[in-house]
Amino acid sequence: xxxxxxxxxxxxxxxxxxxxxxxxxxxxxxxxxxxxxxxxxxxxxxxxxxxxxxxxxxxxxxxxxxxxxxxxxxxxxxxxxxxxxxxxxxxxxxxxxxxxxxxxxxxxxxxxxxxxxxxxxx
Numbered sequence: 001x002x003x004x005x006x007x008x009x010x011x012x013x014x015x016x017x018x019x020x021x022x023x024x025x026x027x028x029x030x031x032x033x034x035x036x037x038x039x040x041x042x043x044x045x046x047x048x049x050x051x052x053x054x055x056x057x058x059x060x061x062x063x064x065x066x067x068x069x070x071x072x073x074x075x076x077x078x079x080x081x082x083x084x085x086x087x088x089x090x091x092x093x094x095x096x097x098x099x100x101x102x103x104x105x106x107x108x109x110x111x112x113x114x115x116x117x118x119x120x121x122x
């Protein structure tokens with residue numbers, strides 16, 4: 001879990017089928033010292049982990065990635081320039097075990113990450 005160390009949730013709105021969250025990155029987190037020294041970037045795996053954690057928190061279930069049909073990293077996220085990000089997650093539950101997800105991470109100016117896939121209850 002990277003919530004509360006790598007990022008904090010500033011605001012969160014959850015309606016059936018839609019979660020919108022604003023998060024703030026911790027630019028002093030140790031991952032930015034290693035990825036990459038002198039030019040810190042948020043790793044793609046962390047972007048996916050943030051989506052997963054927000055989903056788990058709001059849906060009150062433990063999930064794992066089953067299928068990633070689309071995973072596009074469109075822009076680099078640097079913690080100094082992109083400290084606050086918006087997470088938009090559209091979801092649809094199927095057969096009580098699967099969640100079809102269409103999500104993106106963005107700021108006011110740019111979209112950084114797009115995801116379309118399936119998470120499965122553990």
